[in-house]
Amino acid sequence: MEWLQQLVNGISLGSIYALIALGYTMVYGIIKLINFAHGDVFMLGAFIGFYAIARWDLGFFPALIISMLLCAIIGVIIERVAYKRLRNATRIAALITAIGVSLLIEYTVIFFRGASPEAYPEVLPNTSISILGASISSQSIMILAVTIVLMILLQFIVHKTKIGKAMRAVSHDADAARLMGINVDNTISATFAIGSALAGAAGVIFGVYYTRIEPLMGVLPGLKAFVAAVLGGIGSIPGAMVGGLVLGVVETIVSALGYSLWRDAAAFVILILILILKPSGIFGKNAREKV
Amino acid sequence: MLKVNNIDVFYGNIHALKDISLEVNEGEIVTLIGANGAGKSTLLKTLSGLLKPKNGNILYLTQQIAGKPAQTIVKSGISHVPEGRRVFSNMSVEENLELGAYLRNDRDGIKKDIDYVYELFPILDERRKQLSGTLSGGEQQMLAMGRALMAKPKLLLMDEPSMGLAPLVVKKIFEIIKTVNSQGTTVLLVEQNANMALSIADRAYVLETGKIVLSGTAKELQESEQVKAAYLGGL
Numbered sequence: 226m227e228w229l230q231q232l233v234n235g236i237s238l239g240s241i242y243a244l245i246a247l248g249y250t251m252v253y254g255i256i257k258l259i260n261f262a263h264g265d266v267f268m269l270g271a272f273i274g275f276y277a278i279a280r281w282d283l284g285f286f287p288a289l290i291i292s293m294l295l296c297a298i299i300g301v302i303i304e305r306v307a308y309k310r311l312r313n314a315t316r317i318a319a320l321i322t323a324i325g326v327s328l329l330i331e332y333t334v335i336f337f338r339g340a341s342p343e344a345y346p347e348v349l350p351n352t353s354i355s356i357l358g359a360s361i362s363s364q365s366i367m368i369l370a371v372t373i374v375l376m377i378l379l380q381f382i383v384h385k386t387k388i389g390k391a392m393r394a395v396s397h398d399a400d401a402a403r404l405m406g407i408n409v410d411n412t413i414s415a416t417f418a419i420g421s422a423l424a425g426a427a428g429v430i431f432g433v434y435y436t437r438i439e440p441l442m443g444v445l446p447g448l449k450a451f452v453a454a455v456l457g458g459i460g461s462i463p464g465a466m467v468g469g470l471v472l473g474v475v476e477t478i479v480s481a482l483g484y485s486l487w488r489d490a491a492a493f494v495i496l497i498l499i500l501i502l503k504p505s506g507i508f509g510k511n512a513r514e515k516v
Numbered sequence: 517m518l519k520v521n522n523i524d525v526f527y528g529n530i531h532a533l534k535d536i537s538l539e540v541n542e543g544e545i546v547t548l549i550g551a552n553g554a555g556k557s558t559l560l561k562t563l564s565g566l567l568k569p570k571n572g573n574i575l576y577l578t579q580q581i582a583g584k585p586a587q588t589i590v591k592s593g594i595s596h597v598p599e600g601r602r603v604f605s606n607m608s609v610e611e612n613l614e615l616g617a618y619l620r621n622d623r624d625g626i627k628k629d630i631d632y633v634y635e636l637f638p639i640l641d642e643r644r645k646q647l648s649g650t651l652s653g654g655e656q657q658m659l660a661m662g663r664a665l666m667a668k669p670k671l672l673l674m675d676e677p678s679m680g681l682a683p684l685v686v687k688k689i690f691e692i693i694k695t696v697n698s699q700g701t702t703v704l705l706v707e708q709n710a711n712m713a714l715s716i717a718d719r720a721y722v723l724e725t726g727k728i729v730l731s732g733t734a735k736e737l738q739e740s741e742q743v744k745a746a747y748l749g750g751l
Contacts, residue, residue: 401602406590
């Protein structure tokens, strides 16, 4: 039953990728920008959670919520300061700015607290539960539960609330959305807020699960979440969820087969394959039809 | 109701509208006719706040709206049915209508108005759960109109409602424009189909390369030799 255990590990890892990928895909959907600073918001989320737990003695859930709130604010600030004025610039200008913001965040954190890693305190009980002969840690189950709740919440926001409908309208056609009276700038900010909050949540979950965090920890998960978003079809929310989970499971399988040194490569092989075989991704739409 | 005074609008370096002045009175259907590229859509976009005029002013009721953001203008009662429909094709018919009422908060009123739109366009009622991208061109035009009406506009701006539609559908759409107008909504209609537009309008302006070259009552223009030659297909 080792396979079942590996599958659970893969899904846990994948749900972290999925949470980060959602922010990538939502931001891309609305302003067609690959926000490369997104992985660093994930890192900030992990550190905020760390300080909340280690310094202020908060539990897992309060730390998770504080991290999500602060990351939402950080995301909005990044958008307002760095990206808003580039709304009409070329896409490459915005992309380069995103890389700049990413480096700025990483090295600001290093400047203030150094580059040394930090060990996440244990906030969730870590007992093993035996299901069908596989031993599964209660942490994995908790992580999965939190991820599922957040995804359901996101689906609810996007499909049932006014701001969610505005987000979908703006991502489809910003000018038509303006004609409905939708404030496009505020809607874009809300998208950054929600995406960044999810990255913050992923950061805390990552910290609890893998226990080691450091200022450059956002780079690789960020890139892999980007792969996950492309795999699912960039711009598609269900795509990001599925893409993240698939990527997590594939990586875990590659490790389980004994090729653990190849697990990072596996993610990028997937990226290359998807770009060659189906660039629009699993849930991707074809190019929009002009009437 | 709407008074446009000497506006100039630029697209980058292109001087798209030159010193345009026009007026729309309450209760009227006013049409703006002209060839492709004359600046008709540019004018509507300026009125609804998507473009900002460089000079001149736009007086709507008692307020200046030139250069105001689109949401302020929608709120003050101007709705714009854009060229090419621009429905949110990834959403259902009903969601499109709900978005039309984005700035309203009166749930009951919104519900009532959705029913009113379904009454105007029974076909939309049949398709309420369908993705709007799967509708035919005529149905999408109806949806775009219904969506604009959901904001309860006092002034409805319509850009080329006949574009790409079969003559029978065009006739139906124009009948509904008349109905909506008779129920108290003022209409500013941009059209290439001058014949059709003049047949329902009270007054008309002719736009040529960014300038208004002719104006008068619809009847006058229908009989004008100049308009006949240029826009009504000769005799």
